[in-house]
Amino acid sequence: MRNVIVTDIERADLDRIDALAGYGVATVHEALGRTGYLGPGLRPAWPGARTGGNAVTVLSWPGDNLMIHVAVEQCREGDILVVTTTSPSTDGMFGELFATALRHRGVRGVVINAGVRDVAELRAMGFPAWSAAVSAQGTVKATPGAVNVPITIGGQLVRPGDTIVADDDGVLVCPRQDLERGIEASAARAAKEAATREAFEKGELGLDRYGLRERLPELGLTYVTAREYDGGR
Missing domain, CATH: 3.50.30.40 (Ribonuclease E inhibitor RraA/RraA-like)
Known part of the structure; x- marks a missing residue:
């Protein structure tokens, strides 16, 4: 040093x-x-x-x-x-x-x-x-x-x-x-988050807004009822 x-x-x-x-x-x-x-x-x-x-x-x-x-x-x-x-x-x-x-x-x-x-x-x-x-x-x-x-x-x-x-x-x-790039990218990010916040306030789910729902089966996730989960009891 x-x-x-x-x-x-x-x-x-x-x-x-x-x-x-x-x-x-x-x-x-x-x-x-x-x-x-x-x-x-x-x-x-x-x-x-x-x-x-x-x-x-x-x-x-x-x-x-x-x-x-x-x-x-x-x-x-x-x-x-x-x-x-x-x-x-x-x-x-x-x-x-x-x-x-x-x-x-x-x-x-x-x-x-x-x-x-x-x-x-x-x-x-x-x-x-x-x-x-x-x-x-x-x-x-x-x-x-x-x-x-x-x-x-x-x-x-x-x-x-x-x-x-x-x-x-x-x-x-x-x-x-990178300062100017950071400002521009942060402005775009903030605008996107504002739109998402407004959507969530109206009840939209992140599963749908982010296109996650269709990916769930690909990840091996399935929906079952509580009865089905308990083996039909």
Whole structure:
């Protein structure tokens, strides 16, 4: 690993990021072909948080938040700090003081593949945070890592400047070059879901709307009466 701080990353326009984030993680994930989801292990520190932004990435050693301090200087309005560690960690590497510093710079939230703490304060501040754990365990500030280099979380590659979308369903990364495609595909997905919702409200069944009924015999499924199931008793 090179111990570097990359200072001049490219970012997407915030109005385009907001357009994508408005559809939510689940819709965008489906629209992008079920890619980009960082996994169920990242959960919001408090319910109802929802945001999107440009990724500023951090690679830290476990139990060491030195590189988060370094990364704060690289953050701008509309960014989301995305942190992972060189090996698994659940230590509380991020809390209220970091959130205060980042909010001053217009940062929209943090995604950390480790622990957060000061959850009550984060909720009161309204600062969105997604993490792999909540832990009061403190950290040191001793070991160099890297800022704004490609990192991997949940099997997904996150590059600096990629779009991050996060809500109660988790966190998703959309490569910066796929942002416009993601917006277009998400709009189509949302329209399709709206039509389906209206159909369900009128009583239509998913079996019929999705063309599943005719597939049931092919899958070996048959309808029988309760009496037939009980052997005629």
